[in-house]
Amino acid sequence: MLLFVFAVIVLLIALNALYVGAEFAAVSVRKSAVKQMAGEGNVFAKRVLPILEDGVRLDRYVATCQIGITLSSLILGAFAEYTLAFRLSPVFEGLFHLRHETATSAAVIVILVVLAIVQMVLAELVPKTLALLYPTRTVLVTYLPIAWSTFIFKGPIVLFNGCATLILKIFGFQTSTHRHIHTSDELAILLEQVHEDGVLEPDEHARLQRALSLDAWSAAELMVPRRSVETIDRHAPIDEIVAAVARSHYTRLPVYEGSSDNVIMVLHTKDVVAAIASQGTIESIEPMLRQLHAVPEVMKADKLLNLMRRRRTQMMSIIDEYGTFVGIVTVEDILSEVFGAIGDEFKAGQPLPEVLADGRVRLPGMMRPDEAQRWIGLLWKGESNTIAGLVTEALKMLPSPGDRVEIQGLEVEVEDVEERVVRSVLVKPTQKISEAQS
Incomplete structure (x- = not known):
C-alpha cells in the first residue's frame, strides 16, 4: 500500500513538472527553429507551429499548462495529507509524547513542507531550467500530453480565460498573447x-x-552635402546633358528645374546610355526622369530607410528648415552605418582615414565626429555634423592648409582645403592607434 502511495506522489510530481516545462517552452521557444523543423518534416513541429503563430491558441495552450500545474499541486497535497498523515502521527505521538490531534497536525505540516520543497525543486525549478535550455526539444516532447489536456480542460479554459480577460478590461489593461515583444533597449x-x-x-x-541605433542618426548626419552633389538642369540642351552624363562618374544624377535649390528628379545614366545605344541619339530626357522625393534633414535614419523601402527608391534629397536643398542621402549611406564603409559613388574620391608613420592620423573632413572616435580615442562634441565643421568652428574663420587648432585637447592641423571646405586634417591621437583598426 505504501509503495502505491509513493508511486502516485511521484506521478503527480511528474505531471506538475510536465506542465511547468511545457509552459516555459511554449513562451520561450523560437518560432523560426520550430518552422525549420516543420519544413524538414517533423510531425510534432508541424502540429506545434500553428499554435505558436496564433495568439489565441497559444493563450489556450498556456492556460492548459497552468490548470494542470494547479490541479496536480492541489491533488498532490490532498492525497499526501490523506494517505500519509495518519501513518506519521503515531510516530510523533511516541517520540514527542503528543496528543493525537496535535501529532496529526504536526504530521500534516511536516508532510506539506517536505512536499513543497520536493515539488519546488523537482516539479518547478528543474523542468523550468531544462525548458529554457532546450525549448524546442521540450515543446515538441510535451506537445501530445498538453494537446490531450487541452481537450479535457476545454470548458474550464474558456471559463477561466474569459474571467481573466473581463477582469483585466474592468481595470483598463490591454490583453495580449504570452509572447513578450522586446524593445530596442532590451x-x-x-x-x-x-x-x-x-x-x-x-x-x-x-x-x-x-x-x-539607426534612430540616433539624422538625414543631415548621413547625407552627401550639396557641394559634393553633381546636378544637371532639366531644361538644358540635350547635348549638354549627354556631355554631363559622359563626364560624370556617377550612375544617378539629381535634376533641378529653374533653381538649383529645386532638385525634384533623378536621371539614371544607364538609361541615357541604353537609349543612345539603341536609338543612336535622344531628343529628350523626360521619359527617363524619375521622381526624387524630398525629406527634412531632421528625419531619423530608421524612418528614412523605411520610407525608401515603401517608395522603392535608393536616393532622396534633403531639405533644411528653410526649404533649401542641402544634400542627398542614399541607401548606401544608411547601410554603411550598419555594415561599415560601403563603396558609395557619391563619396568616392574622399580621403580615407589612415595612421601615418609619425603617429598622427589623417581624417577626411566629411567624416562624422563619432566615426573618428575609434581613430583618435576621443569623442569630439560640437554643433557640426562633420570634422570639417568642427575645425571651422574652432578656427572661427575660413580654414587654410597648415592652420592649427586645439579641439578638446588634441592638436588638429588642416592638411587640405577644397573650395573653402576642409578636405582632410591631421590629428595626434590620445593613444597609439594601429592600422589594424581600419
Missing part, C-alpha cells in the same frame, strides 16, 4: 549578453548594435 542588452557569452563575433555584435 534587445541591446540581450545582444551584449550574447556577445559576452561568446556567441557573437565582435564584428557581428557591432553591426547588430549599429542596426539598433
Whole structure:
C-alpha cells in the first residue's frame, strides 16, 4: 500500500513538472527553429507551429499548462495529507509524547513542507531550467500530453480565460498573447549578453548594435552635402546633358528645374546610355526622369530607410528648415552605418582615414565626429555634423592648409582645403592607434 502511495506522489510530481516545462517552452521557444523543423518534416513541429503563430491558441495552450500545474499541486497535497498523515502521527505521538490531534497536525505540516520543497525543486525549478535550455526539444516532447489536456480542460479554459480577460478590461489593461515583444533597449542588452557569452563575433555584435541605433542618426548626419552633389538642369540642351552624363562618374544624377535649390528628379545614366545605344541619339530626357522625393534633414535614419523601402527608391534629397536643398542621402549611406564603409559613388574620391608613420592620423573632413572616435580615442562634441565643421568652428574663420587648432585637447592641423571646405586634417591621437583598426 505504501509503495502505491509513493508511486502516485511521484506521478503527480511528474505531471506538475510536465506542465511547468511545457509552459516555459511554449513562451520561450523560437518560432523560426520550430518552422525549420516543420519544413524538414517533423510531425510534432508541424502540429506545434500553428499554435505558436496564433495568439489565441497559444493563450489556450498556456492556460492548459497552468490548470494542470494547479490541479496536480492541489491533488498532490490532498492525497499526501490523506494517505500519509495518519501513518506519521503515531510516530510523533511516541517520540514527542503528543496528543493525537496535535501529532496529526504536526504530521500534516511536516508532510506539506517536505512536499513543497520536493515539488519546488523537482516539479518547478528543474523542468523550468531544462525548458529554457532546450525549448524546442521540450515543446515538441510535451506537445501530445498538453494537446490531450487541452481537450479535457476545454470548458474550464474558456471559463477561466474569459474571467481573466473581463477582469483585466474592468481595470483598463490591454490583453495580449504570452509572447513578450522586446524593445530596442532590451534587445541591446540581450545582444551584449550574447556577445559576452561568446556567441557573437565582435564584428557581428557591432553591426547588430549599429542596426539598433539607426534612430540616433539624422538625414543631415548621413547625407552627401550639396557641394559634393553633381546636378544637371532639366531644361538644358540635350547635348549638354549627354556631355554631363559622359563626364560624370556617377550612375544617378539629381535634376533641378529653374533653381538649383529645386532638385525634384533623378536621371539614371544607364538609361541615357541604353537609349543612345539603341536609338543612336535622344531628343529628350523626360521619359527617363524619375521622381526624387524630398525629406527634412531632421528625419531619423530608421524612418528614412523605411520610407525608401515603401517608395522603392535608393536616393532622396534633403531639405533644411528653410526649404533649401542641402544634400542627398542614399541607401548606401544608411547601410554603411550598419555594415561599415560601403563603396558609395557619391563619396568616392574622399580621403580615407589612415595612421601615418609619425603617429598622427589623417581624417577626411566629411567624416562624422563619432566615426573618428575609434581613430583618435576621443569623442569630439560640437554643433557640426562633420570634422570639417568642427575645425571651422574652432578656427572661427575660413580654414587654410597648415592652420592649427586645439579641439578638446588634441592638436588638429588642416592638411587640405577644397573650395573653402576642409578636405582632410591631421590629428595626434590620445593613444597609439594601429592600422589594424581600419
